[in-house]
Amino acid sequence: MTGPAPTRRSGRWIERWDPEDEAFWQAGGERVARRNLWFSVLSEHIGFSVWTLWSVLVLFMGPEYGLTPADKFLLTSVVTLVGAVVRVPYTFAVALFGGRNWTIISASMLLVPAVAAFAVMEPGTSFSTFLLVGMLAGIGGGNFASSMTNINAFFPLRKKGWALGLNAGGGNIGVPVIQLIALAIIGAGGGPRVLLGIYIPLIVVAAVLAASFMDNLASVKNDTGAAKDAARDAHTWIMAFLYIGTFGSFIGYSFAFGQVLTNQFGRTPLQAAYLTFIGPLLGSLIRPVGGWLADRYGGARITLYNYVAMAAATGLLVFAGMRKSLPLFVPVFVVLFVLSGLGNGSTYKMIPGIFQAKAVAKGLEGEEAAAYGRRLSGAAMGLIGAVGALGGVGINLAFRQSFLSYGSGTGAFVTFLAFYGACFVVTWAVYLRRGAGEAHATASADAKPQLSYAEV
Template identity: 85%
Template structure:
């Protein structure tokens, strides 16, 4: 007996979708989910490239543009801020319009900031104009939230770590991709408009492919109650703090790495670009590995170990900055980028597991527990993603202040080291300190389900 295929209606809507049913998943669900995953990755990839566009464009902007290092850090901070804020409405747009429909719309919207940048990118343009166009580029950051919410609905809980890690990692590669394309453009003697001219047709391709090959899921309905419940849940905000440390670091360093090399170590834009792409590339590619490790060993354990390693790498960066050792600095920065990728994968794996644990603690079972966990985890992902991206704003502002005060980024790295210590303590205290055996003993004594996060 074969599993029933997903039931469809017009407009590429799937009316029946049950990935937790293993027979449904193996016989019909996996193929559909994977197809949506790959085209989601493409759209999110282009979105990340547009969002981080200005981390590359500021390297093109020499003295003739009249911008100081502080101006450039402020510009990239504004872009990061808008991308973070956009993640909240983008999360709920999936439920309003459908995952496939919103992917088409959000991909098409990327034409606005790229075209605007193409028009204004020349010496003599005012700083306020650059800030306004940078605000537009921030919408590229919203694509991550809608993409993750959409893909979260397609995969069963046991596959979410790998699927969400792959989706996010493929998107994050857009950061490295635009830096590599910029490297080729600079090396060939081209200007910023050449770079923008390459990406405009790619945006059109991503939107068209999403329209033809992606699906909407009928039972992912707009639920404002889910948003309110997620916002009231303390774990949404705890995970936001942890995600600031992982993704906030990734996106913040992606925007700032090139500027740190040019301002602190005197690298030219071409020399800086030769080095900057390595960190985002490795951090992106390793994100699915973080998700897979979390699937196997538990997201909380992997997250805890990641913060220890991130703190160690940051300490090396402080030493390298004080000794003015460029090779040590670059090596430590690339390692730190890789660790942020692992942490990104493990933290996002934790989210569905946490809300599934809450469902069980409420006494829910079977499909009812699955629906509860999927409902709150999908809503919380947008909030967590938005707050986490605000970490990128903080990193760029910290670098700006550090360069204004000390002439280097060392002061900022000391602050980041302290933050990673806080995240380590929070992960251990909330998600690992209460062990599963102790929880079971308490549950037996009280004859009611108790929360256990040690396996999330």
């Protein structure tokens, strides 16, 4: 077997791509896939930074800006909402434009919210203007969906947990990086425009590197039938629900952590900035570990145990909030970030495994089964990623209401605790309960021996 077949078209198109073929993979496929992975991570990383930009900017916005804590939670909710919604079209943009081409376009588009924020970031700007500019920053959240869809096509099933975990983790780490840079700027007495001045050239660098080193796969095509099939499949919506609990928690807490520290515990912006980056950093770094553990032990099992731990940590946060104990609250919140990152990796690994198991249940084998799995999992990822990100909206709105009603975030944490309990029940009932896997996986009487859903 030979490696990737070069294109006859311009623009770095690869005509033949078969990562499930071991000879193809060893002959050059792995090298190409890894190269695209690294530059996809860079672009997605900058996208995440721009998306979560306002979680940092609100720390710069003191009393002179005239915004209440509820205003700031509403602002970050709007940013999160737009980032969730644009994930759906971004998923299909990869097939429409090509993975490389869309990475260039989507990275370049980040200049719009960055420059707009640079222009309006000063006291006296109306709240409605901040809301509008915040909505523009939401497009950074879409980069995740297109990047994951693109990288999913480059790697074989046996490597997807690791590759998708690394891709997502490298993107997620854009959250703590921008918070660390903001910490340095606040500590040095600088303003928000200094932060934006750093990121505007980085956006240009990401777009140029994507143009120079990434590839388009000709085999990746939009399939409206796949989108409809994925939307009709109950597993798509079950996994979307579970992803709300993991990624929704990660992105929602990333936006809210600093505001909770300043509003509930009276920390100054500088004191909050010293703490806010730790949770997102560790949560991002551990995401590939979640994918690796899922590859080894089964995503459903890792996800189930992870929800138990998330519920326990949330219970401790309720206790810490009631006792007004910052020394307990901060480390437990960091642990919750870590668990959300671990669950991000395990839940996303489940998606291709579920649809591969359905392919095997239909009696498909080899490349035919792999193509079926890629077709539906690629379409499902956009929907799952979008719905999961909506969890971040819910978290910020829950905090907003909790502060309006009780003056603290404790009421919101009680809600989150109940939700993690529901996620545990769904994971066990659908993917791990004895007999459930067989009932879901068996599609025909003459189906071949198949994966259990506990193994996905």
